[in-house]
Amino acid sequence: MTESARPKAFWPKQMIPPTPESFKELARDGGERLAAVSLAQIPAIPAGAKIHDNGCGSGAATTVIMASVPPEVAASISITGTDISRGAVDSYRARAAASSWPAEGLVMDADSLSFPDETFTHSFGNAMIFVGPRNNGVDAVKEMYRTLKPGGTLLLNCFGHSCVLEPIREASRATRPDGILPQWNSFEEWTDPSFIAGIVEAGGFEKEAIKVEQCHMFVNVGNYERATTLLWSMRGMPSGGWSEEDEEKWDEAVDIIRRELQQTEGFIMHDDGTAELKYAVHVLTATK
Template identity: 75%
Template sequence: MTDSRASTAFWPKQIIPPTPENYKELAKDGAERLAAVSLQQIPAIPAGAVIHDNGCGYGSATAVIMASAAPEVSATYQITGTDISGGAVEVYCDRADSSGWPAKGLVMDSDKLKFQDEIFTHTIGNAMIFVGPRNNGIDAVKEMYRTLKPGGTLILNCFAYVPVLEPIREASRVTRTGAILPAWTSFEEWTDPAFIANIVEAGGFKKESIKVQQREMFVNIGDFDRHTELVWSMRGMPSTGWSREDEERWDEALEINCAILQ
């Protein structure tokens, strides 16, 4: 990192480093399960589809798309995965090669897609609209609308309920002077189905063509104690940055998270 703020930031000695690999461990198979339950809400993707996996990450949505169709059908797909993270795209491309996906990966900002108009039959933004794009995702939706063929299908999803959010807030209130809350609070407004519908409409889609559905999904978190440490390390940092107080009261914060999550 070249950011001077990052180089001088305080990091508690107990923290699990916020690396892409550790974020993936935190997410487990959540992205795959979210993509799967979303794809179940639309007709099967037909042969010859031209698909955009927007905010592709390591390829969770692409993997589910490929697995959801017969091999002779999925082999005819043309998939382009894009992500603003060069590291993610590199992993995506390696995975596409090793898995034999008909896919390519490109580094690209979802708010400023470098594609011509009306080229995709399907676009999926899997677990991306609420964490990355600016302007509440409206600019990104405008770009997805622009690049979809007339009559094309857009899938956007988000989490309506995130069980770890209240535990990290409570741990923050109890263990931090001034009860400084974590910087990670991005999910609350997305719990209202009308919120995401309004964003899609503001992005250019006709109101009558938009359908919002809520479905249950579950993620196997594995070792509970390890998961709790990952949650606090990746999601617990306060808006003011980590402090020595966080280091000194780290175990107390973990105990609060464990007690509420259980």
Template identity: 70%
Template structure:
């Protein structure tokens, strides 16, 4: 969006601003849970592994890798986190220093890695393939293949189901003239496990080495009312932009999101008042 268009944009007064801190609050520990479920699909990472955390963000996958190994094993790892966002890499590096991770962070495009061929024993793209890389993720997968050592392990994941998509669509249909749907559909084409399998194969991995597992992932989203406010603010905006109608019917839309989310399988309110929701993910693993 250009600066002139940004100045003309309408923002409902109830909207929670889309800051990095608020996106982190929305995600809760979802990225860590995604990494943990994905890493369960491969054998334990051995001592001396050279690991690439591709699209590292703030270090969710690295944190899970370090926590999953005995301290004496984890200390032998050599981990490199890369991300196209300089801000994310800065946070990653600060976290690595604070936590004592054997890791470095570098700003790098996943479609054009600057590492030599056959650098890593393990390459993980946690919440990577469906949100950023071009060419449907094939170019990024080719780079992961190139930089893996022979016998090296690839892990990629994507969402097959998230419980908030249909609730925000239903709120859009009911509260918007013309039933304009939200623009957020970044994961939707990845629901079929064959899609990520085909991307990995197109990236250079032999078909017989590729395995895709579909797994459940449960995330505690904390306070349910606050979470739905974040969901509608961050995910509810239509491609045409927010309107005054959205502001006027904001509370109605929130109630629809809450009603529909309560209907989703796996939705549960715990004794402490927090809420757990169920996602389904596709985890692709392959060996070079």
């Protein structure tokens, strides 16, 4: 099939375009909140720490780390942020420069780190292990193990439950033929804490040195009507792409998401039209 003969993708007119800015708006400060609840599970960062922010993105974890340490400790630590995305690293570098972080950003694959053995005292993968690395993250954990100093700390996290998944599925079942589900599946295998623990053990850490805490966090999603439209726009598309029927039933689907989300545990609706969602989180710590 020639390029000119290839059918064009259909985009519902109500859809918010899937730009980097839209995804950032959808995430809000979730990355920082996830990092904060995770960092609370380990002892305070000590003076002289050498930290790897693996899958650093624009710097959510580094932001929380720097906010957690007093000035005298901040002056003595070093942070290396790595990400396979050059755009993310560029954003990280800009944020580091603007915030005067003791940090550098490098483009690097988590499955193949170029650092020497035993480089870091801490290795932190914030919202990283379950979204990018191959082999369910085992290869990435092997690299984190290799580059940690003896006695070093590994800190990983994943969502124990995503409160938005079932509302999206319900909207899809109700408005699409044969109950077609959206392409996004929220990485359901990660909801079992033994899954992430098994991956870290397969990556080289001793079973007795691994601990998984079940925590939770709240994220203010901003204006609720806007947030639910964003959610359906970014997460609602099925594997076959959007259809004209999706456009016709767009308002119905978004209304279902709004209704169902309000029934989720911990949902808070504020008088100003903003809302907070509660997310379950698994935080894993391990010592080399």
